[in-house]
Amino acid sequence: MPGKHTVGIDLGGTKILAIVVSPKLKVLARSKCKTKSELGIDGTGRRMKEASEEALKEAGLSWKDVESIGIAVPSAIDPDTGDALHSPALGWINQPLRKRFQQIFRKKIFLENDVNCGTLAEFRAGAAKGYGTVVGYFVGTGLGGGIIINGKLHTGVRGSAGELGHEIIEYRGRKCGCGKLGCIEAYCSKTAFCRQFHRLIVEEGGKSLISEYTDNNFKGIKSSVLLKCFKAKDKMTQKVIEKGFYFLGLAAANQASIIAPECIVFGGGVVEAFQKSVMPYIRKGFTENLFALSPDDIKLKLSVLGDDAVPVGAAIYAMEKGEV
Ligand SMILES: [Zn+2]
Numbered sequence: 001m002p003g004k005h006t007v008g009i010d011l012g013g014t015k016i017l018a019i020v021v022s023p024k025l026k027v028l029a030r031s032k033c034k035t036k037s038e039l040g041i042d043g044t045g046r047r048m049k050e051a052s053e054e055a056l057k058e059a060g061l062s063w064k065d066v067e068s069i070g071i072a073v074p075s076a077i078d079p080d081t082g083d084a085l086h087s088p089a090l091g092w093i094n095q096p097l098r099k100r101f102q103q104i105f106r107k108k109i110f111l112e113n114d115v116n117c118g119t120l121a122e123f124r125a126g127a128a129k130g131y132g133t134v135v136g137y138f139v140g141t142g143l144g145g146g147i148i149i150n151g152k153l154h155t156g157v158r159g160s161a162g163e164l165g166h167e168i169i170e171y172r173g174r175k176c177g178c179g180k181l182g183c184i185e186a187y188c189s190k191t192a193f194c195r196q197f198h199r200l201i202v203e204e205g206g207k208s209l210i211s212e213y214t215d216n217n218f219k220g221i222k223s224s225v226l227l228k229c230f231k232a233k234d235k236m237t238q239k240v241i242e243k244g245f246y247f248l249g250l251a252a253a254n255q256a257s258i259i260a261p262e263c264i265v266f267g268g269g270v271v272e273a274f275q276k277s278v279m280p281y282i283r284k285g286f287t288e289n290l291f292a293l294s295p296d297d298i299k300l301k302l303s304v305l306g307d308d309a310v311p312v313g314a315a316i317y318a319m320e321k322g323e324v
Pocket of ligand 1: 165166176177178179180183185
């Protein structure tokens with residue numbers, strides 16, 4: 001039956017994850033591949049199409065069963081045009097992504113910011129289901145955020161709302177990838193953790209189990225390695241993780257005094273690996289810095305959709321033709 005299913009794609013800096021979703025938001029199949037953004041927009045578009053076709057095949061479907069495609073991208077979306085022109089994470093500047101992808105897929109395409117999609121999915125079908133106002137934090141290579149207000153995705157001027165990773169939590173603090181100083185992303189993200197290990201071990205001569213797993217090359221430490229060292233009670237790893245997630249709790253408390261959400265969801269690759277072992281740190285940072293509200297007023301929850309959150313959110317966005 002045509003027009004019944006939706007393809008949702010997470011176009012990340014390193015990997016593409018394509019899924020097929022039923023009208024009732026059931027994930028029927030998935031397919032993953034490397035992004036290779038150096039192939040350019042058309043090359044990457046073709047890789048996304050191949051991954052989608054693999055997932056469709058696995059689900060026993062074809063393109064004629066698909067009405068639209070939602071693609072989650074690491075960039076802001078212009079609310080007037082529905083297009084993204086810049087994606088520094090993928091190295092693309094001044095290119096109409098949606099237009100180019102539409103030419104490759106020959107289907108209606110909806111683009112939305114990746115973490116907005118993740119938050120939307122948790123709100124509709126995951127940890128924050130049933131709440132009206134929700135904030136999402138996704139800790140991966142960077143730190144992304146998403147905001148739902150009274151059941152609607154809040155995208156703001158030029159689609160740039162919810163960039164919660166770039167809230168400054170320390171005046172003239174650590175340098176962030178965005179060029180500013182003291183952003184929360186510079187304290188709680190994989191990039192931040194890697195930099196911390198480099199500083200503590202290479203510059204300050206500290207000792208850590210991390211060295212054994214990384215050959216003293218601290219770029220791109222895997223979440224699984226961080227977890228291994230954390231579980232082995234490596235002091236430095238515990239300190240880095242504890243501080244990072246305490247600060248994330250503090251940042252969440254700041255947002256609580258602005259948005260007062262009923263629920264805050266934490267997800268992304270690092271949280272996915274650590275699961276509830278980071279919650280005590282988040283909770284401590286949150287409780288100690290919360291204003292006017294009681295910590296019981298706001299539910300702090302872990303993502304339940306994991307890797308599927310972003311592509312499921314992209315599919316929801318497409319199903320509802322961007323009217324979320
Ligand atoms: Zn920043």
